Amino acid sequence: MKTAKKGQQDVMGLAIVIVLIIIGILVIAKLNSFGTASYKKDYERSEIASSMLNTLLSTTSRGCNGISMMQILQDCAGNPNNPRLCNAENSCAYFEQQAKEIFENTLDSWKINYKFSVFYNEEIPIIELGKQCINKKSELFPVPTEAENLFIKLDICG
Numbered sequence: 001m002k003t004a005k006k007g008q009q010d011v012m013g014l015a016i017v018i019v020l021i022i023i024g025i026l027v028i029a030k031l032n033s034f035g036t037a038s039y040k041k042d043y044e045r046s047e048i049a050s051s052m053l054n055t056l057l058s059t060t061s062r063g064c065n066g067i068s069m070m071q072i073l074q075d076c077a078g079n080p081n082n083p084r085l086c087n088a089e090n091s092c093a094y095f096e097q098q099a100k101e102i103f104e105n106t107l108d109s110w111k112i113n114y115k116f117s118v119f120y121n122e123e124i125p126i127i128e129l130g131k132q133c134i135n136k137k138s139e140l141f142p143v144p145t146e147a148e149n150l151f152i153k154l155d156i157c158g
Contacts, residue, residue, distance in 0.1 A: 074146075117129075
């Protein structure tokens with residue numbers, strides 16, 4: 001009888017250890033999946049911001065003699081009140097209108113919140129689209145101009 005009771009205790013002890021090991025493995029697996037999802041989301045937001053800015057700056061204009069958006073932005077920076085490109089249309093207004101249209105057809109339709117800005121000094125943007133966000137991944141591109149570098153920034157909210 002003592003041997004049977006001792007055997008039952010051994011089996012119960014072994015069952016408890018197995019249950020604890022399984023719970024530990026499940027907890028570790030769950031914690032690892034949270035970290036991976038977070039890194040993946042951060043990476044995706046960073047890549048979206050970078051790709052959008054690359055595409056925007058290299059896009060050629062439809063109504064502005066096929067000039068690249070970067071050239072229009074450089075003209076805007078060099079001559080904010082004196083348009084030279086875009087068939088006598090103000091380069092800054094043209095760039096802002098085209099950027100707004102591009103973001104409406106992409107990020108807005110994908111329901112991705114963002115803030116886009118063009119500035120020399122971040123406190124005083126020349127062009128600003130979208131809404132301010134706290135949890136974000138940002139991409140900042142310098143655009144060389146005659147005076148100094150202009151900056152173009154896209155924050156992807158998350």
